[in-house]
Amino acid sequence: MESGSIIKASVCGDFFAYPEDLFEAAEADLVGVPADRLGETALALFADQRMQIIGAEPEDIARALMEAADAAQAD
Amino acid sequence: MRLRLISSGALPGALNMGTDEALISSVAEGTSPPTLRLYRWSPPCVTIGYFQSMEAEVDLAACASAKVDAVRRLTGGGAVFHDEEITYSLVAPLGHPLAPDDILESYRLICAGIVAGLGLLGAKASFVPINDIAVNGKKVSGNAQTRRRGCLLQHGTVLLGLDARRMFSVLRVPSEKLRGRPEPRAEGRVTSLRDVLEREVRFDEAARALAEGCSKAWDAELFPDRLTPTETAAAEVFGRTRFNTRAWNLRR
Numbered sequence: 001m002e003s004g005s006i007i008k009a010s011v012c013g014d015f016f017a018y019p020e021d022l023f024e025a026a027e028a029d030l031v032g033v034p035a036d037r038l039g040e041t042a043l044a045l046f047a048d049q050r051m052q053i054i055g056a057e058p059e060d061i062a063r064a065l066m067e068a069a070d071a072a073q074a075d
Numbered sequence: 076m077r078l079r080l081i082s083s084g085a086l087p088g089a090l091n092m093g094t095d096e097a098l099i100s101s102v103a104e105g106t107s108p109p110t111l112r113l114y115r116w117s118p119p120c121v122t123i124g125y126f127q128s129m130e131a132e133v134d135l136a137a138c139a140s141a142k143v144d145a146v147r148r149l150t151g152g153g154a155v156f157h158d159e160e161i162t163y164s165l166v167a168p169l170g171h172p173l174a175p176d177d178i179l180e181s182y183r184l185i186c187a188g189i190v191a192g193l194g195l196l197g198a199k200a201s202f203v204p205i206n207d208i209a210v211n212g213k214k215v216s217g218n219a220q221t222r223r224r225g226c227l228l229q230h231g232t233v234l235l236g237l238d239a240r241r242m243f244s245v246l247r248v249p250s251e252k253l254r255g256r257p258e259p260r261a262e263g264r265v266t267s268l269r270d271v272l273e274r275e276v277r278f279d280e281a282a283r284a285l286a287e288g289c290s291k292a293w294d295a296e297l298f299p300d301r302l303t304p305t306e307t308a309a310a311e312v313f314g315r316t317r318f319n320t321r322a323w324n325l326r327r
Contacts, residue, residue, distance in 0.1 A: 016151035
């Protein structure tokens with residue numbers, strides 16, 4: 001995070017996403033998003049119907065990102 | 076259906092993953108038919124899923140000390156310690172009977188071959204969606220699939236034996252995975268054919284059984300063959316320039 005906005009997002013875990021490059025594009029689309037809009041933006045991006053995520057729900061991913069952003073801002 | 080059957084022996088992790096990528100290339104280009112490959116790992120190797128963090132999942136210092144390789148896969152899923160096992164990979168074009176649009180269904184179809192092979196060895200196995208195979212409620216096989224370049228690659232392992240102490244010396248097991256579970260030790264969730272059948276199962280015996288099981292379950296004729304010279308060369312290049320690089324393995 002920098003100045004309250006995302007400069008890089010990386011979602012790591014034991015899951016599958018098809019196609020993989022759409023998932024990575026969603027991560028890249030989070031760059032520049034302000035922290036107070038991270039949850040809704042992440043939810044929209046990872047709920048993209050062109051992508052199938054197995055082993056994680058968009059809500060889980062959005063929540064993990066928000067927790068990480070909170071931790072980053074607290075540092 | 077007809078499938079090429081390749082037994083490529085024991086290779087380092089980077090070359091094994093390079094070979095799987097070489098098969099995607101050749102099947103995508105139409106220069107090779109759908110292929111089932113059976114192989115193993117030397118030296119032992121940890122592979123992590125495409126979306127995992129290497130540092131979070133693997134103790135790289137312990138790997139170096141134990142001479143265990145660590146490689147990121149093209150496929151998602153979790154971390155796997157490859158040692159006493161038989162690994163398979165299946166590469167087929169999308170639309171092939173084993174590669175329907177429904178990804179969960181394709182896992183089921185492909186794993187049915189492994190289940191059948193385990194049955195021929197005397198192990199009563201069952202498919203546990205999404206991508207596991209279990210005997211007596213314990214996982215004996217994990218499987219992972221990616222779809223790239225118009226092809227499906229699914230690879231998976233069957234544990235022939237399990238050195239749990241060695242495995243957990245190189246894998247980081249987050250405490251939250253164990254929290255609240257009835258068995259306090261993670262190794263209680265996995266088993267091996269040696270434990271299930273109470274005898275050693277050698278690689279060659281397992282390979283014959285898996286090939287026969289896949290042939291029956293998939294109604295497929297398997298014809299033994301070798302990698303083409305182009306595939307062998309591509310496997311070496313992919314292994315060297317992707318799977319053996321810090322840029323790839325530490326990208327997350």
